[in-house]
Each structure stands twice: as structure tokens, then as C-alpha cells.
Amino acid sequence: MLIKELTDLNGVSGNENEVREFIISKIEGLCDSYKVDSIGNIIAFKKGGGGKLKVMLSAHMDEVGFIVSGHSEKGFIRFKAVGGIDDRILPGKKVIVGKKRLSGVIGAKPIHQQEREEREKIAKIRNLYIDIGADSKEEAEKLAPLGEFIAFDSDFVKFGNDCIKAKALDDRVGCAVLIEALKHSFDFELYACFTVQEEVGLRGAQVAAYNVMPDVALVIEGTTCADVPEVDKHEYSTVLGNGAALTIMDRTCYCDRELVQYLYDVAVNNGIKVQYKQTTTGGNDAGQIQRTGNGVKTASISVPCRYIHSPVSVMSGRDYEAVERLTVAALYQMSRDRAFKGGW
Amino acid sequence: MQDTLKLVTQVFGVSGNEEDIREVIFNEIKKYVDETRVDAMGNLIAVKKGRKKKIMLAAHMDEIGIIATFIDEDGFIRFSNIGGVSPFTSLGQRVRFRNGITGTISAEEKLEDFKGLKLGKLFIDIGCKNREEAEKLVKVGDTANFVGEFYVQGSSAVSKAMDDRSGCAVLIELIRNMPKTENEIYFVFTTQEEVGLRGAKTAAFGIMPDCAIAIDVTLTGDTPECGKREVKLGGGPAIKVKDNAYIAHPAIRRYLEELAAENGIPYTLELLDRGGSDPGAIQTTGIGVPCGGISIPCRGVHSPAEMVSLEDLEYCVKLTSLFIKNYKG
Numbered sequence: 043m044l045i046k047e048l049t050d051l052n053g054v055s056g057n058e059n060e061v062r063e064f065i066i067s068k069i070e071g072l073c074d075s076y077k078v079d080s081i082g083n084i085i086a087f088k089k090g091g092g093g094k095l096k097v098m099l100s101a102h103m104d105e106v107g108f109i110v111s112g113h114s115e116k117g118f119i120r121f122k123a124v125g126g127i128d129d130r131i132l133p134g135k136k137v138i139v140g141k142k143r144l145s146g147v148i149g150a151k152p153i154h155q156q157e158r159e160e161r162e163k164i165a166k167i168r169n170l171y172i173d174i175g176a177d178s179k180e181e182a183e184k185l186a187p188l189g190e191f192i193a194f195d196s197d198f199v200k201f202g203n204d205c206i207k208a209k210a211l212d213d214r215v216g217c218a219v220l221i222e223a224l225k226h227s228f229d230f231e232l233y234a235c236f237t238v239q240e241e242v243g244l245r246g247a248q249v250a251a252y253n254v255m256p257d258v259a260l261v262i263e264g265t266t267c268a269d270v271p272e273v274d275k276h277e278y279s280t281v282l283g284n285g286a287a288l289t290i291m292d293r294t295c296y297c298d299r300e301l302v303q304y305l306y307d308v309a310v311n312n313g314i315k316v317q318y319k320q321t322t323t324g325g326n327d328a329g330q331i332q333r334t335g336n337g338v339k340t341a342s343i344s345v346p347c348r349y350i351h352s353p354v355s356v357m358s359g360r361d362y363e364a365v366e367r368l369t370v371a372a373l374y375q376m377s378r379d380r381a382f383k384g385g386w
Numbered sequence: 387m388q389d390t391l392k393l394v395t396q397v398f399g400v401s402g403n404e405e406d407i408r409e410v411i412f413n414e415i416k417k418y419v420d421e422t423r424v425d426a427m428g429n430l431i432a433v434k435k436g437r438k439k440k441i442m443l444a445a446h447m448d449e450i451g452i453i454a455t456f457i458d459e460d461g462f463i464r465f466s467n468i469g470g471v472s473p474f475t476s477l478g479q480r481v482r483f484r485n486g487i488t489g490t491i492s493a494e495e496k497l498e499d500f501k502g503l504k505l506g507k508l509f510i511d512i513g514c515k516n517r518e519e520a521e522k523l524v525k526v527g528d529t530a531n532f533v534g535e536f537y538v539q540g541s542s543a544v545s546k547a548m549d550d551r552s553g554c555a556v557l558i559e560l561i562r563n564m565p566k567t568e569n570e571i572y573f574v575f576t577t578q579e580e581v582g583l584r585g586a587k588t589a590a591f592g593i594m595p596d597c598a599i600a601i602d603v604t605l606t607g608d609t610p611e612c613g614k615r616e617v618k619l620g621g622g623p624a625i626k627v628k629d630n631a632y633i634a635h636p637a638i639r640r641y642l643e644e645l646a647a648e649n650g651i652p653y654t655l656e657l658l659d660r661g662g663s664d665p666g667a668i669q670t671t672g673i674g675v676p677c678g679g680i681s682i683p684c685r686g687v688h689s690p691a692e693m694v695s696l697e698d699l700e701y702c703v704k705l706t707s708l709f710i711k712n713y714k715g
Binding site: 257274275276277290291294296298299302318320321322332333334335336337338339 | 401402403425426427429453455456458464466467468506526527578581582584585587588591592667
């Protein structure tokens with residue numbers, strides 16, 4: 043399964059090579075040409091049937107993780123977060139260090155030896171360390187040099203009726219949708235952009251969008267899903283199983299309203315389950331793409347992911363299918379219209 | 387000026403939803419300019435042709451507001467902010483959706499501590515019995531502005547959305563009374579300023595001006611227990627030195643000061659400690675754009691009762707006019 047293959051790969055922001063090589067192997071033959079730009083984005087181009095519209099699809103290859111920031115005398119690794127990670131989830135997690143894929147664990151002082159106050163306090167990342175089984179500082183430095191990336195170690199697991207647990211669903215689900223979309227042909231020029239460094243500030247997308255200068259952009263994402271105990275209903279953001287999530291507005295982008303409505307209508311007309319993301323927090327590549335050049339009509343279609351940015355992200359297989367179907371259906375609709383009908 | 391100000395402040399135009407205000411401004415200016423266009427971000431760009439310097443004048447036409455995020459079974463609407471909306475100023479206010487539906491903002495009753503007041507604890511009541519009834523009037527994703535009537539008292543004018551419709555009014559006034567100049571002037575009514583200077587970014591890219599001036603409101607230092615600022619209501623335009631988004635180009639700032647001093651325009655210097663304005667996005671466009679700001683002193687910024695001085699507005703028109711007429715680069 044494509045999502046399993048994609049989430050098994052490591053691609054902490056700035057270190058997307060493994061993911062990039064895999065994606066290139068999948069899209070060669072599906073597109074007319076592709077290039078890797080200087081920041082590391084893959085821009086795959088598929089010629090259209092002569093239509094004037096230029097459409098960009100965007101999904102980021104990178105995932106949240108860590109970076110080696112120091113070594114202790116005894117060979118433990120100090121580390122820092124790359125992207126937004128909740129310190130509370132860290133102790134006791136398995137990680138993979140560097141290209142050599144060394145196993146490591148995030149350790150903490152045993153509960154037996156913790157004072158009461160220590161137990162009640164949340165461990166901060168600066169007080170945690172990674173144990174890679176090294177005996178000395180020298181050995182640790184050799185195995186995991188300063189700046190080496192660290193990814194969560196987490197298997198792809200299917201469970202329940204329709205659930206999938208993995209790391210990096212944000213945003214390998216988007217990468218999978220883009221690969222699928224490249225199997226289809228449209229009237230317009232299609233640019234499928236697999237971007238880098240989204241998790242550290244939407245950086246790759248900025249360069250990719252400038253390069254492409256599209257008229258319309260669809261960002262395919264994994265997004266927050268907080269339909270869990272202790273959260274008020276009006277703060278769920280999205281609901282697992284309720285289908286593809288359309289963003290109206292988040293911290294980085296007020297999506298083009300006509301385009302969002304267009305996507306919603308396409309979903310309804312094709313019997314695809316769709317929901318609006320009901321919070322305005324978070325952000326994604328759409329924020330940068332929208333503001334490129336003279337401006338780009340931009341919207342986001344997302345797969346709801348519980349426990350996002352953790353090694354145990356959970357999504358529904360049907361939600362993923364809804365996002366894939368909606369993306370392809372919307373592209374066909376634009377293809378038939380020979381435009382995205384909208385505009386001021 | 388007063389009529390224009392009343393007209394533009396009262397129109398709906400929450401960030402990302404600027405259609406109505408754009409239409410109104412377009413109708414006010416269309417017969418005075420050489421061409422107009424609207425870009426993908428919705429900016430209204432009006433041009434007065436010339437052979438010399440390309441000057442971009444920016445005033446944002448969006449206003450702060452709220453967006454409906456959830457409607458519960460009883461028909462109450464949960465919402466999120468668009469731009470800088472404080473839960474404290476929101477409580478007890480009325481909001482109006484684009485379709486005219488008005489709602490009132492209340493807090494959950496079990497909330498005991500005023501400090502714990504967050505937007506997530508507030509809701510909008512549009513007087514419906516249930517979700518079904520409410521959804522006929524307001525849908526998730528619909529936006530509303532705060533209700534704040536326009537009135538003039540003495541030389542002060544009060545309304546919602548003085549930020550930055552007062553800047554739009556200054557530009558409209560200037561368009562109608564253009565000085566003779568060989569410079570090419572781009573009057574840009576920008577979008578989505580309140581959510582991150584977004585419209586200005588694409589507008590500037592499309593124009594690639596030689597310099598840019600933003601006309602926007604700024605905080606004053608003349609109210610009880612406020613921050614120390616030289617800017618005051620009735621003190622004339624505030625010439626921008628810096629805000630949190632940019633530092634004014636020293637040559638532009640000095641030129642504005644000279645023009646004001648030579649022409650008997652009172653002014654203060656603005657060093658804004660909170661918030662940014664469009665040049666923050668404009669100045670790093672292309673190979674860079676020298677930017678400055680002519681700011682309108684405004685009390686109660688981001689409340690439904692924002693107060694400006696009509697005299698300050700006249701002086702802003704005058705100073706901007708002198709700038710575009712005489713700027714040589």
C-alpha cells in the first residue's frame with residue numbers, strides 16, 4: 043500500500059531525500075517531466091490538452107522530527123524539535139537516528155527515583171535525551187554527529203474497521219494523492235509539487251509556487267482532528283470518518299471562497315463525503331502559495347488525522363479515499379469547464 | 387469627505403470578504419482614474435498614468451470581524467476571530483453577517499473568572515430555536531463585522547472599521563482631487579491586511595513600484611493609562627518611523643517631514659509598538675521597495691467605536707497629495 047510505503051520512509055524537514063527518491067521512482071513515467079529545485083522540491087509537470095489554466099497541486103514531503111544538538115559525556119544525545127512537537131508525548135518513544143537508521147529511545151529518570159514534584163511536572167525536551175546505546179561521547183558523536191536528523195520510529199498498522207495508525211501521515215497522505223492524480227490527464231497544465239520544509243515555515247512551497255506561478259492551487263494535507271474526550275464539540279476541528287476536510291480559514295490562509303465552494307459542490311455532486319474544518323488554527327503551504335506573484339486562487343483539502351505530529355497519528359481509510367476522489371474529481375471538473383469558474 | 391467616510395466605514399468587508407466594499411469604492415473612483423483592475427487576492431488597483439516614478443499608495447479595505455465555526459443543536463453559533471479581536475471588547479457586542487443577519491455575543495454563564503474569558507467561551511445568538519433554523523440564516527464559514535454606527539461629534543468621527551476605511555476615504559478624496567504630476571500613481575485598496583498583510587504582497591508584485599506609502603490608522607498616546615506615544619488625535623498625520631512589520635525608509639520619512647514642515651501641516655512621528663501595516667509586505671517585494679507611512683491617529687482601534695479626527699484626515703490628504711506631486715526619488 044502506497045501510504046504504508048510512504049510513511050515507512052523518514053523525511054524530517056530539511057532531510058527529505060529518502061522520500062524524494064521514492065516519489066521520483068513512482069512518478070517517472072506518469073509525468074512529462076520533473077525537476078528537483080534548489081531547495082529540494084520535486085516539481086512534476088504534466089502537459090494538458092491545450093487549456094490555458096495552470097494548476098498546481100501541492101503536498102509536503104517533510105515530517106516533524108528532531109535534530110541532534112549535543113552529546114553527553116556518557117554518550118547520550120541531546121536533541122531539539124524540528125517542527126511543532128508536544129513535549130508531553132516524548133518520554134518512552136522509539137526513534138530512528140540518521141541515514142544509518144540507528145535505533146534510539148527517548149529516556150527519562152525512572153519513576154522510582156523521581157521526587158513528587160518531578161512526577162507532576164511535564165518533562166521539557168531540553169531535559170530529555172536519546173539513548174542510542176553508545177558507551178562514550180566519542181562513540182555517540184561518530185554514530186550520530188551534530189545536526190543529524192531523528193525521526194519517530196513507528197509502524198504502519200491497520201486497526202478497527204477502517205483506521206490506520208502511522209507516523210508522518212501529515213503529509214504523506216498528500217504525497218499519495220498527488221501520485222494518484224498524476225495517473226490522470228487533464229485539459230490544463232498540471233504541476234504536482236512535492237514540497238520540503240513545510241513543518242518549519244512553509245519554506246519549500248514558497249519557492250515552488252514562484253517557479254510555477256499557477257492560476258489555481260490545491261494543497262493536499264493531513265489536518266488536525268480533535269474529536270476526542272475532553273474537547274468541546276465546537277472545538278473538534280474535524281471529525282474522523284466525516285470525509286474530506288475543506289479549510290475555510292486558518293492562521294496562514296483565508297482560502298479562496300469561490301474555490302472552496304466549487305470543491306464543496308464537486309464533492310456533493312459526486313457523492314463524496316465532505317466536511318469543513320471548524321477551527322481556524324494551524325496553517326499550511328496554502329498561505330505561501332496564495333501570496334505568490336500576482337496571487338493564486340488557493341484551497342486546501344485535508345485528511346483528518348488524530349494525534350497529528352506524533353508517532354501514532356490515526357486516520358480513517360475512507361477519509362483518505364474521499365480526499366483522493368475529491369481531488370481528482372475537482373481536477374476533471376476544472377478540465378471540463380476549461381477554467382476554474384470563478385474570479386472577481 | 388465626511389459623506390465618503392460614512393459610506394465606506396459602514397459597508398461590510400471582513401478580511402477575505404471584500405466584495406461589497408470593493409464595489410462601493412470602485413463606484414466612487416472609476417470615473418477619475420485611467421484604469422482599474424482586481425487581482426487574484428481581490429485587491430482593487432486603480433491607476434493614474436504618468437511617465438515618471440511609479441508610486442503605490444495603499445489603504446486596506448478589509449476590516450476585522452468574526453467567522454462562524456460551529457452551530458450547536460440549539461442554534462447558537464461558535465466563532466473564531468478574523469484579525470485582532472479581543473474577547474473583552476467582543477462581549478456584549480452586536481455582529482452583522484453579510485446577509486444582514488444580526489447576532490449578539492454572550493459568554494457561557496458558568497464562566498466565573500473574567501480573566502478566563504476566551505473567544506472559545508463566547509457564542510453568538512441570532513435568536514433561533516435550533517440548528518436547522520439557524521443554518522438557514524448563517525452557515526459555518528460565514529463572516530460578520532462588528533456593528534458600530536457612524537457619527538460625527540465636533541471634529542471627531544466615530545464608527546466601526548475606521549481601520550482602515552478612513553485610509554480608503556483619504557485615497558478616494560485624493561483621487562477626486564488629484565494634483566498635477568508626471569508620476570504614475572497606483573491607488574491600491576488592499577485585502578486581508580488584518581490577517582497578515584496578504585493582499586499588499588501580491589499587489590506590490592503586480593506593480594513593482596518605485597516607492598510605496600501606506601495610509602493606515604495608528605494608536606494614539608492621549609487616552610488614560612495608555613502607552614507613551616507622541617501620536618494624538620487632532621495632532622495631524624503621524625509620519626511612520628516604524629511599526630512591528632517594517633521600518634520606514636529614512637529618505638521617505640524625512641521627505642514627508644520636510645513636506646509637512648514647509649506646508650504648515652502639523653504632524654507627529656509614529657513608532658508603533660503593536661501591530662504592523664502593509665509596507666511590511668510591500669518593502670521586500672522584488673528587488674525591494676522604499677516604503678513609508680502616513681498614519682491616521684485613531685482611538686479605540688479594533689473596537690466597534692474607532693475614533694478619528696476629520697481635521698487629521700484633511701491633513702493626510704494634503705500631505706499625501708504633496709508627496710505624489712513632488713516625489714522625484
